């Protein structure tokens with residue numbers, strides 16, 4: 001009895017195996033036929049959309065909010081390890097907002113708390129979607145794709161203001177800035193603050209203190225570096241070309257990655273350096289506005305790797 005049952009089951013197994021074998025052959029024949037005769041091809045990387053050169057698109061040269069019509073806004077956002085540009089987006093409640101977003105380096109996420117916005121920022125592609133924020137408030141934006149050592153610090157804010165409040169804010173910003181006699185022509189600390197708050201604040205923090213053992217402080221430290229022989233040049237190289245390697249600041253070791261910011265203009269680089277060098281504990285250590293846009297330009301002709309920038313530290317007398 002046992003033997004018979006076993007034999008019956010084995011027979012069924014053989015039949016089904018034969019059926020699957022036939023199916024496999026049919027599938028392989030179809031694939032081979034379409035490859036050979038129909039000109040079908042298996043997807044290759046080079047056949048995906050050519051990478052979007054972000055800086056060619058006007059909206060990504062200076063990402064941010066634009067009013068495109070009555071109660072209509074466009075927001076362009078760029079993700080880059082480890083920040084969003086802009087980090088702060090201000091919008092009026094109830095407006096129809098069209099987002100355009102992409103990544104400058106690796107895969108990032110753009111997830112907005114309390115909404116159903118959850119988008120992948122893919123290098124070489126532009127994601128677009130529409131949204132209307134009806135409730136005023138602060139919406140936290142976070143990157144939800146692991147993108148490197150400080151992925152968890154890649155955060156931003158969408159601030160939704162009541163429409164009247166938003167309009168008042170716009171008017172205020174459009175007003176000509178109060179004259180500041182101290183400020184040399186051509187470099188604006190206001191621009192520096194804007195660049196800092198868009199690109200640097202996520203890691204180095206609004207206080208310039210950084211985060212212990214993760215992001216080095218700029219407060220006090222930047223001025224100390226600037227006054228070293230070669231320090232002035234070193235700072236420009238760090239901004240333009242980034243920095244990797246274990247560094248020591250005030251006895252604390254940092255082993256992170258400073259991204260290159262060469263996509264910023266000469267004026268923006270000069271402005272943010274001046275802003276940093278005149279803020280927090282750097283204040284008063286360096287006179288006036290040390291950098292002008294023209295000071296940055298020559299450095300563009302001598303590209304460096306982040307490792308080369310790291311080795312400059314030894315040359316100017318920092319013990320790494």
Ligand code: CUA
Pocket residue numbers: 079080081082107108109143144145146147148151152154
């Ligand atoms: Cu960007 Cu995680």
